[in-house]
Amino acid sequence: MPQLATLRHITAHLFIGLVRDLLNWVCVKTCQIVNPLGDAIRIMSKVLVIEYANEVGSAVQRLLSVNGHDVVVTDEGLDGWVRLSEDHYDLMILDVQVVESNPLDFCRRAKERKPHMPQLVISNRGEAPDVIRALEAGASGYCVKPVNPFELVARAEALIRLKHDLEWSEKIYRFGDNLVDLQTFHVFRNGKFVDLSGVILDLLKHLVRNEGELISREALLKEVWGCNGPNVTRTVDVHISKLRRKVERDPRNPRHIVTVQGKGYRFVK
Numbered sequence: 001m002p003q004l005a006t007l008r009h010i011t012a013h014l015f016i017g018l019v020r021d022l023l024n025w026v027c028v029k030t031c032q033i034v035n036p037l038g039d040a041i042r043i044m045s046k047v048l049v050i051e052y053a054n055e056v057g058s059a060v061q062r063l064l065s066v067n068g069h070d071v072v073v074t075d076e077g078l079d080g081w082v083r084l085s086e087d088h089y090d091l092m093i094l095d096v097q098v099v100e101s102n103p104l105d106f107c108r109r110a111k112e113r114k115p116h117m118p119q120l121v122i123s124n125r126g127e128a129p130d131v132i133r134a135l136e137a138g139a140s141g142y143c144v145k146p147v148n149p150f151e152l153v154a155r156a157e158a159l160i161r162l163k164h165d166l167e168w169s170e171k172i173y174r175f176g177d178n179l180v181d182l183q184t185f186h187v188f189r190n191g192k193f194v195d196l197s198g199v200i201l202d203l204l205k206h207l208v209r210n211e212g213e214l215i216s217r218e219a220l221l222k223e224v225w226g227c228n229g230p231n232v233t234r235t236v237d238v239h240i241s242k243l244r245r246k247v248e249r250d251p252r253n254p255r256h257i258v259t260v261q262g263k264g265y266r267f268v269k
Contacts, residue, residue, distance in 0.1 A: 045090035045160045046070045050080035051122070052097040059149035060093065064156065077106065084110060087219050088210060091160055093152070095122040096134075104137040111138030115212045118159040122147055173208060175256050175269045178247050180208065189247065199224060200243050207257065207267035216264035240265060 047069050051057035054075060061071045072089075074080045077099040084092065092110060096103035107119055118140035123130065126144035134142055140162075141155050173180040179188045185205060187194040196204060202224050207215070217233040225235070244251040258266045 045164075046088060047072070047091045047093065047156065047160075048080065048084060048089045049073045049093045050077065050095060050098050051075060051093065052095040056095075056147070056149055056152070060152055060156070063149060063153040067157070069160075077101075081106070081109075085113060085214075086216055088213070088215060088223060089114065089117055090163060091118050091120065091156055093120045093122065093156060097124070104133055107134065107137040107139055113214065116163070116210065117213075118163055120152075120156055120159060122152070175208075176247070177249060180204075187247070194246055196243075196246060199239060200246070203239055203243055204247070207265070211267050211269055214260055214264055214266050219264070 047064055049057050049060055049071060051060070051073060052075060057073045057075065061073050064071045072083060072087075074083060075098060080094075080098065092114075094103070094106065094110075099106045103121075103123075107121065110117070110119060119138055120141040120143065121134045121139040122143045122145060123134070124145040131142045140159055143152060143155065171182050173182055177190050178194070180186070181188075185201060187196055187204070203220070206220065206224050217236045218228070220236050221233055222228055240257060241251070244254050244257050248254045248256060256268050258268055260266055
């Protein structure tokens with residue numbers, strides 16, 4: 001009998017391990033998409049989790065991190081707003097309990113600040129009017145507590161895929177006198193090819209993909225150059241100036257790459 005119990009214990013342990021590996025595999029596969037360039041790629045996104053229950057936030061962070069996402073977790077509404085304002089995110093997961101004031105107002109302000117960022121709201125209120133008000137305030141999805149971390153991650157992945165699909169649904173992007181082929185990211189101005197290469201091209205890509213959003217110099221430095229440091233943000237200004245000379249009709253009075261004094265830049269179509 002002791003041997004049988006040991007065998008059952010080993011079998012159960014192996015089964016749990018197989019289930020865990022299978023769930024991780026499913027999570028990875030769910031964020032595989034076909035790139036317009038033709039190759040299957042994994043969407044690497046940055047997610048802000050503002051979560052009251054630390055254990056849920058930690059579980060979501062682990063599961064999303066397995067898929068290669070950069071996840072930032074906080075359990076304070078004010079800290080969440082500061083992080084949201086200072087950096088770029090592809091998705092926000094918000095537990096309304098964290099926001100001490102009006103959580104719907106938080107959603108509205110987040111929508112104004114990040115118009116292209118989907119919001120996934122978590123609440124213990126599941127009546128239809130509560131869901132409708134949240135969706136009208138800017139939420140893209142709604143989960144009622146208690147929520148399973150795996151379900152929450154699946155919903156998050158779906159919103160990330162949808163955001164990515166919408167970004168690439170049009171093959172041609174136009175702004176001002178410029179036309180951008182989103183498959184090759186070749187740029188044409190008044191019908192003539194514009195030679196953009198290296199970091200200048202990467203900078204334009206990031207601005208276009210975050211149209212309308214305020215992006216700080218520090219965020220651009222991190223996302224485009226892959227480094228941090230307030231002492232080198234002048235590098236961003238120099239390259240913004242170079243990019244303006246390529247795509248703006250009047251680089252000294254730019255219409256598309258707009259400076260937000262003391263905060264950063266906003267790309268306007």
